[in-house]
Amino acid sequence: MALDEYSANADIIGRDEINDLEAILSVSNTDVNEAIHTVEDNADAIFTWDYEKGARPALNKLYEKAKHAQWNGETDLPWETVVDLEKNAELQRLQFADMQVDRTGTPLEKLSDADMIQLSIEMDNWTLSQFMHGEQGALICTAKIVETVPWIDAKYYASTQVMDEARHVEVFAKYLQEKQNGFYPINAHLKLLLDDIISDSRWDMTYLGMQIMVEGLALAAFGFMQQMTPDPLLKQLLRYVMSDEARHVAFGVLSLKEYYSELSTPELRERQEFAFEAAVRMRDRFLQQEVWERMGIKPAEILPLVVADPGRVMFQQMLFSKIVPNCKKLGLLDAGDGWLRTKFTEMGVIQFEDWQDTGEEYESLQATG
Numbered sequence: 001m002a003l004d005e006y007s008a009n010a011d012i013i014g015r016d017e018i019n020d021l022e023a024i025l026s027v028s029n030t031d032v033n034e035a036i037h038t039v040e041d042n043a044d045a046i047f048t049w050d051y052e053k054g055a056r057p058a059l060n061k062l063y064e065k066a067k068h069a070q071w072n073g074e075t076d077l078p079w080e081t082v083v084d085l086e087k088n089a090e091l092q093r094l095q096f097a098d099m100q101v102d103r104t105g106t107p108l109e110k111l112s113d114a115d116m117i118q119l120s121i122e123m124d125n126w127t128l129s130q131f132m133h134g135e136q137g138a139l140i141c142t143a144k145i146v147e148t149v150p151w152i153d154a155k156y157y158a159s160t161q162v163m164d165e166a167r168h169v170e171v172f173a174k175y176l177q178e179k180q181n182g183f184y185p186i187n188a189h190l191k192l193l194l195d196d197i198i199s200d201s202r203w204d205m206t207y208l209g210m211q212i213m214v215e216g217l218a219l220a221a222f223g224f225m226q227q228m229t230p231d232p233l234l235k236q237l238l239r240y241v242m243s244d245e246a247r248h249v250a251f252g253v254l255s256l257k258e259y260y261s262e263l264s265t266p267e268l269r270e271r272q273e274f275a276f277e278a279a280v281r282m283r284d285r286f287l288q289q290e291v292w293e294r295m296g297i298k299p300a301e302i303l304p305l306v307v308a309d310p311g312r313v314m315f316q317q318m319l320f321s322k323i324v325p326n327c328k329k330l331g332l333l334d335a336g337d338g339w340l341r342t343k344f345t346e347m348g349v350i351q352f353e354d355w356q357d358t359g360e361e362y363e364s365l366q367a368t369g
Helices: 009-013 021-025 057-068 085-095 113-148 152-179 188-199 203-228 232-260 265-285 289-294 299-308 310-318 323-329 339-346 358-365
Strands: none
Touching: 009 265, 021 299, 057 152, 057 232, 085 113, 113 152, 113 188, 113 203, 113 289, 152 232, 188 203, 188 265, 203 232, 203 265, 203 310, 203 323, 232 323, 265 339, 289 299, 299 310, 323 339
């Protein structure tokens, strides 16, 4: 491949146009009834005989912080809180009353006010479900980082993140099972992304896909939901999780900044393409097609209206407010001929490039320790 050549969109994301709704909806989860999903992990486990703790001071500081910031999902959250889903959904609707859309002449017209409350409940359930599935992906990926990263300081920190991710899966599962009566299967776009991250043999791709992309978007999404929900239990749960996630993303930034400074232009190009693929897959999953199907509305009929809604567009853009500055910090935005900058511009998210990166802001997000 010549230095000025990049893979076509179809080779990276499976379609030519980023916003091709028909192609997006053609991706579906075909094994929703299976309890086990297997992905081949092609990585080598790496031992290091260099045990010098603190050789990378920033990572060592993060590790020490993580040891003091552990919390117990069973005892530190007020699980006795009564969660009234309908009341909370109505409060959320009132909070965003000025953003309510006119349902006349749309597929939403057949939904009653009670149905709209249920739609809000389903959307929250779907969102929390994908958080839970993503956290299990992070659990697996961080265990892989412990195996594959060559630095002892990174192995030490990653081991604390394995515990963090197990706790996150635990509390989201408990909330969904006890307060929301079950959960949605994993979204097909998220599943494809997690499979790609786990199956890649290169340790830095695990960092890039999970620590920078998936966790970066999750950190922004947690913040949005934490501000929006009227449920005090969910507010506190998300606050604790955000505190951990900020360290996790900072871990990715601090680790990859050193490594990427040594990569060649062709090697950085592969990382740019991987970051773009991850960004598109994560954006696609927020169309929530499974929710519309459960509500008896054909996704192909409602989604053109959803993607055109200005409020929705703004929300989706804000989800990238952590990812773009972190990619810039790593040198990925402008590596080579700035291809990733062009792609993020096409996605409408480049305006976040000068926002604070997580390597700098994580301490301000700490809730414990």
